[in-house]
């Protein structure tokens with residue numbers, strides 16, 4: 001790790017001196033981030049941020065095999081919808097099947113019931129429409145989701161996994177996207193890891209913030 005990589009939000013040990021203008025970059029990098037007056041450079045890029053949000057929402061999925069998340073973003077980089085694959089409202093995750101190989105009872109297969117992440121993200125939209133938006137998805141959309149994406153007016157698909165590329169449903173989706181001029185491209189992550197480690201957060205400092213909300217508290 002180089003000196004300039006020391007950019008964690010955890011304050012580093014300092015001797016209490018303020019940073020002088022003539023300090024070396026290496027010395028500045030070793031001081032607490034809160035003592036610096038230059039903007040961070042290791043913040044998340046937009047694509048990284050929205051794809052990470054798609055993956056975070058996928059963590060809500062109960063599907064034991066494939067967890068898919070989707071995040072719809074408008075031209076102003078505002079999120080207008082988020083979703084993940086899950087059973088329809090009222091269809092209990094505990095009662096409906098999550099398996100996919102039940103040949104004895106074909107009614108007991110998840111494919112008959114699961115709402116896809118893209119569908120949920122479109123239906124969960126918090127804007128009047130999703131025209132000209134981009135959708136970030138963990139998995140390349142199936143043909144049914146492709147139809148929804150096209151009909152909703154989404155113009156760009158950013159995906160990460162193409163693990164179903166061999167399937168007819170993926171080929172059909174790509175064919176429809178091309179015909180409907182919906183662009184699609186595979187996101188290759190810049191950072192291999194994006195970690196949120198709650199144990200690293202300095203709660204003491206946070207609780208000293210004036211407007212910290214207190215759940216069920218009076219202040």
Ligand SMILES: O=c1ccn([C@H]2C[C@H](O)[C@@H](COP(=O)(O)O)O2)c(=O)[nH]1
Pocket residue numbers: 063065066067068084085086100110114115116117118139140141142143145
């Ligand atoms: O466009 C898509 C395609 C699939 N999904 C969901 C539906 C299922 O819950 C899984 C796929 O399960 P496999 O076991 O990998 O066949 O992914 C989706 O949300 N969007």
Ligand SMILES: [Zn+2]
Pocket residue numbers: 116117118141142143144145146
């Ligand atoms: Zn789908």
